[in-house]
Amino acid sequence: MEISTSPQVGSDAWAPGGRSTGGGAAGQDGEGDEQEGDGPAGHPVTVAAPPGRRRCRPDVRVHRWPRRASYGDGMDTTMVADLSEDELIASFVPLLPRGRHTLVPSGDDAAVVAAPDGRFCVSTDVLVEDLHFRLDWGDGADVGWRAAAQNLSDIAAMGAEPSSMVVSLVLPPTTSVAWVHDLSRGFAELCGPLGVGVDGGDLSAGTQLVVAVTVHGDLGGRRPVLRSGARPGDVVAHAGVLGHAAAGMALLASGRSGGADDGLIGAFLRPHRLHAPDPRER
Template sequence: MTDTTDAGDPREATGALVRDLSETELLAQIFPLLPRGRATLLGPGDDAAVVAAPDGRFVVTTDVLVQDRHFRRRWSSGYDVGVRAAVQNLADVAAMGAVPTALVVSLVVPGDVEVAWVTGLARGLADVCAPVGATVVGGDLSGGDALVVAVAAHGDLEGRDPVTRSGARPGDVVAHAGVRGRSAAGLALLDSGAAAPADGAPGAAGPLAPYVAGYLRPAAPLAAGPAAAVAGATAMLDVSDGLLRDAGRLATASGVALDLEVAALAADGEALVPAVRALGRGAGAALAWVLSGGEDHGLLATFPPGAPLPAEFRPVGTVRVAGGGPGVTVDGAPPEVGPGWDHFRG
């Protein structure tokens, strides 16, 4: 990747720009890309949508993606950003044990962005939503100097209690569903120039494709959230800021200590070796990605000892009494890598 300007994704054909269309015309291009979901009672086009909440409650979360903070236009297509926006929001819904139902999207888009970027965004959102039966039911468009994609996502608990972060108890098994470290590896490859966005384009099959695609379009185990709830998970959260940091949040909320086992994560490190080699780094980089890499959007959950884990989950540690205060250890010792990142301190 030698292009260092931020002038858009080469995979998107040049065409009409957002400023060439009225808001109504732009919406007319977007709406047909958003199939009706099973919970949609009234879709886009009115002051508000109406969504079914058969359980008499709904879960709701919001997450925002900001150009040059969470994505770069020269790396991420509109489709990629749509996938990420949907995944990071629906992972939060799944982490409560809920089944996703509906999204609304506020999009800030500069006038010189291609219409194809925006329709790509809609396709990315729809492609994540469709397999779980959810859809985009409404949105708002505004001009602005940088792209901002703010999503609110909703889900249904199907009569179950929500699985919060605070229910882990000493003796519980710590388990994880999804990939670990893949997105961080992909980001490092793009950042170094060892891989290009095309290496992670849909359908790309090279040795670095899993990592680059894993950064551009993370795949969250959305069905694993409700499965964990059914299996009796005592606590759960979406791993968005790194395994250590998010495990720390669960530990703090539950007032417990979480001990992660390196042996249980060794296979994750092995899976990252081609990326480590492409970057010429030492083997320690792989474990650092596994423990501290963000944006894989896996699910970290705790289960009562002896409870059968849902198929997507693998045990990665144990909940212990918080003798020295709530926190996370790795093989019984304080972790040696940083705890993740902060949105403002960078």
């Protein structure tokens, strides 16, 4: 799938506070092509929506708030509200890995991924801020790693080889662009060495940060490993140490860290690295 944007995520949707500043946003059909909105100090800001694959007429014009300059101690404080959707996408897509099964990567209406087996496994999972993670528990790379790991593990549990994933994000307008870049790097750190591509997804504005991942895997001629196939005497394999990740999350929620606790916290933030199946096992 392409990196696409939901209709409400036109440039207007990134206005501070998530306020839509006008009528039809880019990507919507119908009336309301000219939108009204106020920039800083009440001055309207209007930019032309670029022609191309976005589903809008080339003459549609949308508003966005100008980019803020970085300030303070030199740390980049740019927020997603400061960029148009195209600028934001262009800033993080180069950080994402291309998989060995990816034939057409992100950028078209859909990605094309090879499925040599003729079958593929699919799994999906969602991480929600303040329910599954908090921004003060770690950085964006930790969230990206964990989001990838928990989806890749489902494919591995089926006896398949992960091949591709798509990622959908709900971003509050005040989300740091640097955090989004770190999130992308977290996906790349885990998926890249495994040859798994991040081949598109979706963006939406919202009040709470959400990371939703759908992963695909190839069975390589093997039969899927099903839960219903378990029999007494079978070997049950588990990567990592049971209970460590849950203990790490409990420690983070309680505000404790340091010393021996860091190992448990690490087990939660960066779950055990998966490895591609050995071709000799096929």
